[in-house]
Amino acid sequence: MSTVxxxxxxxxxxxxxxxxxxTLSHDLKRWWAKTRGKEDPxxxxxxxxxxxxxAVDNEYVWAVRNMSFQIRQGDIVGVIxxxxxxxxxxxxxxxxxxxxxxGEVKIKGRVASLLEVGTGFHAEMTGRENIYMNGTVxxxxxxxxxxxxxxxxxxxxxAKYVDTPVKRYSSGMMVRLGFAVxxxxxxxxxxxxxxxxxxxxxxxxKAIGKMQEVSRGDGRTVLFVSHSMPSIKTxxxxxIILGQGQLEYQGDTTTAVEKYLNLNVDSIxxxxxxxxxETLRRNLDGVKDGTSPxxxxxxxxxxxxxxxxxxxxxxxxxxxxxxxxxIHFVAPDFRIVISVxxxxxxAILNSQLTDSAVHxxxxxxxxxxxxxxxxxxxxxxxxxxxxxxxxxxxxxxYVYNGVVKFKVQYENPKYVYxxxxxxxxxxxxxxxxxxxxxxxx
Amino acid sequence: MKTMQQDExxxxxxxxxxxxxxxxxxxxxxxxxxxYMFVKRDVVIIYKQTVLGPVWFFIQPILTTVIYIVVFxxxxxxxxxxxxxxxxxxxxxxxxNYFSESLTLTSRTFTDNANLxxxxxxxxxxxxxxxxxxxxxxxxxxxxxxVVVMVVYLLKGTPxxxxxxxxxFPLLILLxxxxxxxxxxxxxxxTAKYRDLTFLIQFGVTLMMYxxxxxxxxxSVPEKxxxxxxxxxxxxxxxxxxxxxxxxxxxxxxxLAYTACFMVVVLFLGMVTFSKVEKTxxxxx
Numbered sequence: 001m002s003t004v005x006x007x008x009x010x011x012x013x014x015x016x017x018x019x020x021x022x023t024l025s026h027d028l029k030r031w032w033a034k035t036r037g038k039e040d041p042x043x044x045x046x047x048x049x050x051x052x053x054x055a056v057d058n059e060y061v062w063a064v065r066n067m068s069f070q071i072r073q074g075d076i077v078g079v080i081x082x083x084x085x086x087x088x089x090x091x092x093x094x095x096x097x098x099x100x101x102x103g104e105v106k107i108k109g110r111v112a113s114l115l116e117v118g119t120g121f122h123a124e125m126t127g128r129e130n131i132y133m134n135g136t137v138x139x140x141x142x143x144x145x146x147x148x149x150x151x152x153x154x155x156x157x158x159a160k161y162v163d164t165p166v167k168r169y170s171s172g173m174m175v176r177l178g179f180a181v182x183x184x185x186x187x188x189x190x191x192x193x194x195x196x197x198x199x200x201x202x203x204x205x206k207a208i209g210k211m212q213e214v215s216r217g218d219g220r221t222v223l224f225v226s227h228s229m230p231s232i233k234t235x236x237x238x239x240i241i242l243g244q245g246q247l248e249y250q251g252d253t254t255t256a257v258e259k260y261l262n263l264n265v266d267s268i269x270x271x272x273x274x275x276x277x278e279t280l281r282r283n284l285d286g287v288k289d290g291t292s293p294x295x296x297x298x299x300x301x302x303x304x305x306x307x308x309x310x311x312x313x314x315x316x317x318x319x320x321x322x323x324x325x326x327i328h329f330v331a332p333d334f335r336i337v338i339s340v341x342x343x344x345x346x347a348i349l350n351s352q353l354t355d356s357a358v359h360x361x362x363x364x365x366x367x368x369x370x371x372x373x374x375x376x377x378x379x380x381x382x383x384x385x386x387x388x389x390x391x392x393x394x395x396x397x398y399v400y401n402g403v404v405k406f407k408v409q410y411e412n413p414k415y416v417y418x419x420x421x422x423x424x425x426x427x428x429x430x431x432x433x434x435x436x437x438x439x440x441x
Numbered sequence: 442m443k444t445m446q447q448d449e450x451x452x453x454x455x456x457x458x459x460x461x462x463x464x465x466x467x468x469x470x471x472x473x474x475x476x477y478m479f480v481k482r483d484v485v486i487i488y489k490q491t492v493l494g495p496v497w498f499f500i501q502p503i504l505t506t507v508i509y510i511v512v513f514x515x516x517x518x519x520x521x522x523x524x525x526x527x528x529x530x531x532x533x534x535x536x537x538n539y540f541s542e543s544l545t546l547t548s549r550t551f552t553d554n555a556n557l558x559x560x561x562x563x564x565x566x567x568x569x570x571x572x573x574x575x576x577x578x579x580x581x582x583x584x585x586x587x588v589v590v591m592v593v594y595l596l597k598g599t600p601x602x603x604x605x606x607x608x609x610f611p612l613l614i615l616l617x618x619x620x621x622x623x624x625x626x627x628x629x630x631x632t633a634k635y636r637d638l639t640f641l642i643q644f645g646v647t648l649m650m651y652x653x654x655x656x657x658x659x660x661s662v663p664e665k666x667x668x669x670x671x672x673x674x675x676x677x678x679x680x681x682x683x684x685x686x687x688x689x690x691x692x693x694x695x696x697l698a699y700t701a702c703f704m705v706v707v708l709f710l711g712m713v714t715f716s717k718v719e720k721t722x723x724x725x726x
Contacts, residue, residue, distance in 0.1 A: 006451075014724065092723075096455060096562035099720035105455040116560045122482060124489045133482060136475040137561055165489070 002108070004189060004221050005071040005094070010103035012064040012089050012245075063089040065245045067103070073188075074219040076212070078226065078236035078253060080260050086245040087225050088193070091115060094223070095191050109188025109221075112138050116193075118178030123167035127158055127177060130166050134181045148184045155210075156180035176203055183210040191223045211235065229257050229422055261381055261409060271405040273309035275300045285399040294331050294392050299324040302406050305376075311406040315426060319374040321386065321404060327365050333393035334363040338372055340424070341387050341402055348424055379408040380426035462713045468564040475563055479571030484578060498582040502538065506531045506590075513656045522658040522689040525599060527590055529689065533655035535587045536617065536682050539580040540675055541646045543621025546572040548628035548642050551722055558723055565719040566712070569629065573622045577614070591686070602688030610685060613678050616700050620674055623707035630714035633722045654679050658690060671696065674703040 064086045071077055081087050092098045094105060095113030120137035121130050131152055135145040145152075153159050156176040158169070166174060192211070211222060212235065226232050232239065232253060239256035241249040249259055272279070280297050301309050303320040313319055321338060335354060339347035353370060354361065386404035391397050410421040469476075487495060509530040513519045521529035547569035551558070554568055595601060632638045653675045654662070662670050670676055677696030684690040 093455065096453075097559060098723050100455060100457055102457060105453075106451040107453040107455070108451055111453070111562075113561060119560045120557060122486065124486055125482065129482075129485065133478050136472070136478045137557075137563060139472065139563065140474075142474040142477070 002073050003070045004073045004108045005223075006106040007067055007069050008104050008106070010064055010067040010090075010093065010105060011062055011101050012086075012093060012098070013101040014061050014063050014089075062245050064093070064100075067242075067245075067247050069240060069247055069250050071221060071223070073108075073221055075238055076222040076224060076236045078224050078232040078239040078256070079242065080226070080229075080232060080239055080256065081242035081248075084244075085242040087242055089245075090242065091191055091193055091223070091225060107189065110139060111189045111191065112182070112185045112187035113191035114138075114182045114193065115191075117175050117182070121166055121174065121178065124165055126165055127153075127162040127169070130177065131162075131181055134178060135185075138182060138185055139187065140185060144186070152180045152184050155183060155206075172203075179203070179207055183207065186218075187220070189221045189223070193225045194227065229261070233257060271311035271407065273302045273311045273406075275403060280400060280403065283400045283403040285401045294327060294329040294396055295390060295398070296326045296328070297323065297390060297398065297400075298326065300388065300400075300404060302404060313379070313406060313408045315379055315381075315408055315410045315412075316376050318376045319379070319406065319408075321372045321374075323370040323388075323390075324368070325370070325390070326367050327363050329365060331363050331392040331395070333361045335361075335389070335391040335393060336370055336372075337389040337391065339387040339389070341385050342424075345387070345401060347387070377428040378425065379410070380423045381408060381410040381421045382424060383407045384424075462716055464712060464716075465564045465566070469567060472563045472567055476567050476571050476574070479567065480575045480578070483571065483575035495582065498579055499586055502531060502534050502583050502586050505534050509534070509656055519657050520661045522660060522683075524601075524683070524687050524689040525594055528587075528594055528601070528687060529658075529683070530656065531587045531590050532683050532686065533679055535580070535583045536613075536679050537650055537653065537655045537675075538583060539576060539614075540617045540621050540678075541650070542579070543573045543576050543618060544625045544628075545642060545646055546576065547622055547625025548632065549639075550626065550629040551633040551718065552629075552636070552639070555723070558719075566626075566715060569622055569626050569715075572625075573618050576621075577618065580614070587686075601686075604685050604688060604692070606681065606685035606692050609681070612697075613682055613685075616678055616697070616704055617675075619704040619708055620678075620700070623704055623711045626711035626715045627707060630711070630718040633718045633725075649673070649675075654690070658683075660691070674700040 067086075067090070079087050079090065089098075091113065092115075093100050094107075095111060095115065097113075097115075118130075118134055120133050122133065125133065128149075131149065132142065132145055136142065153162055156173070156179070158173055158177055161169065161173070166177070169177070190211070211224070224232070224235055236253050238251060239249075239253050239260075240247060241256055241260050249256055275283075277296070277298050280300060299322075301322045301324075302311050303322055304310050304313060305318045305320075307320075323336065327334075335352055337353075338351050340349040341347055351372060353359075353372075384406055385402040387402055388400040388404065389397065410426050412421075487497070493500070506527060510526045514521060514526040514530070550565070550568045550572075554565075558565065591601065628638065628642055632642070650656075652670060652673050654670065659667070659670065659676065659680050677693050677700050680690040681692050681697060682690070684692040
């Protein structure tokens with residue numbers, strides 16, 4: 001198969017910090033600086049940002065740097081990487097939304113990019129008009145749309161409302177309509193950016209199926225960006241991993257996903273295993289009804305089975321959260337609560353000090369350590385955030401939202417289908433399998 | 442592997458902004474249906490978003506004409522070259538409106554479409570071209586209003602001297618469209634960089650009208666100002682339009698040639714700046 005995309009030493013430079021509003025006065029200042037012989041060293045970059053003399057003081061950042069790779073015809077390539085790894089920038093360059101700062105990209109065939117569902121939709125126009133609008137924006141010809149119109153409407157399931165303005169559509173219908181148009185594009189190269197995340201599960205399945213069909217049927221190339229390892233696994237033959245704007249890996253999906261997840265576990269620098277008093281104080285979210293604090297939280301540490309501080313675990317290790325604190329006054333009803341929270345800070349698991357009930361609820365002044373043990377074979381492969389509550393009931397309530405962070409890699413000696421391990425919990429439950437007779441029924 | 446690739450033919454090569462300007466003919470041609478859809482959208486939206494719909498197309502020039510008749514014709518007593526006031530002003534207004542709308546709408550290309558431009562690629566130049574074309578439809582509707590006014594006067598027996606220059610009407614339209622587009626895209630490229638220029642355009646266009654023989658005939662301009670008014674590339678168009686349709690004003694091939702040269706230069710300048718800005722505009726949004 002021939003190469004359809006060749007990326008050669010690609011780079012994109014962005015300026016951080018205060019991006020000026022782009023007023024004439026700023027440019028006049030730069031002009032003034034120039035006339036005094038102070039050249040803007042970044043002027044050559046070609047960024048329209050290079051307008052103030054103060055640009056020198058601003059921080060520039062390479063969103064993509066030294067990136068070279070090739071993609072062959074007919075591949076469905078997953079693009080994975082953490083936030084800020086340069087995925088979006090790469091896609092924007094490949095879809096010609098922005099020009100690279102250095103390097104070049106060579107492309108064979110028409111590219112259609114799907115960075116958003118329903119680009120160009122206008123609320124006042126009917127479904128029919130918007131299909132044409134969206135289709136032509138994505139590079140389709142009108143006669144192509146004529147030919148596929150019924151299929152598109154069918155796929156989106158909006159046949160009854162095709163002559164209704166889309167402002168009357170539900171958001172789900174809009175998404176389906178937008179994706180349906182895109183699904184019937186016939187570009188040689190399709191670039192998709194996490195748009196699947198918006199539809200409902202059933203529609204997602206349909207969409208993924210359609211994408212596979214597209215690539216298998218006519219040797220079309222698909223670039224698919226996602227944070228969802230299950231989707232990547234079902235859809236992509238190979239992957240590229242980006243990290244800090246650079247290409248970290250290109251190869252088959254299984255290796256890539258493993259590498260990516262390990263990559264996540266390895267980057268412990270982000271997650272300190274020991275939180276000191278200062279860090280904790282900065283993350284303190286609420287003290288309710290507190291006059292003078294009854295407690296000082298000195299340190300919180302994340303420990304493995306051997307008592308060593310770390311923030312990276314396998315599921316075969318136990319995890320202990322240790323609190324060191326001083327109590328200044330008698331607290332008649334003292335509680336510590338640990339919540340495992342999701343990205344939206346909703347608790348998905350709670351555990352209390354009083355659950356173990358080995359101590360009285362009343363706590364007296366002194367220096368204490370409290371330890372909570374999570375057993376091994378409990379967590380799945382994921383990044384975990386804990387919110388800590390220290391409570392003097394009805395008086396004071398200290399909340400440290402998502403302050404404890406650690407990563408767990410699920411491990412099982414037997415082969416396990418990786419997508420199933422990307423949940424929150426993967427406890428070892430009792431299973432039974434009983435054979436009732438030798439005959440099939 | 443390397444040598445093999447060199448033999449291969451690439452369809453698109455993306456590089457950092459290059460100095461050379463090439464108009465993207467191939468792309469524009471490929472996206473011509475998008476151009477059609479943009480024009481259609483502009484028309485459809487006017488129907489759907491306003492209560493009166495396309496009636497606005499008539500209300501606006503009618504009211505403006507009435508006001509001009511009262512203020513400039515009645516109160517200020519400015520000459521209309523012996524042509525009935527309603528006819529004189531409506532001609533000027535219809536022509537000027539097309540030019541000024543083309544200019545202001547195209548000058549907002551980047552600011553109005555930042556969202557769309559951030560999500561999908563198509564040759565950006567399609568947007569201003571679509572604005573000029575949908576403006577043309579509106580122009581024809583308003584031109585109809587002008588024709589109605591003319592017919593009324595003809596029925597009343599007012600002598601109106603038309604000239605064979607009417608056959609050059611399409612040329613006048615082309616010049617107006619080209620000028621509006623050219624100046625508009627120069628400005629949109631600049632406003633993408635300097636937002637504060639938007640204000641300049643707004644009152645600049647209003648001021649420019651007074652430097653154009655819309656509310657007065659060129660013949661009544663004092664000699665010492667005349668050369669300045671003639672520097673305005675819209676002047677020969679407005680004058681020519683009046684001359685062709687009602688014998689007032691003047692027809693100047695020299696003036697029109699000047700306008701044409703001005704249009705070519707400004708279009709070229711516009712295209713060059715536009716193609717530079719379109720490549721990285723989205724990085725600043």
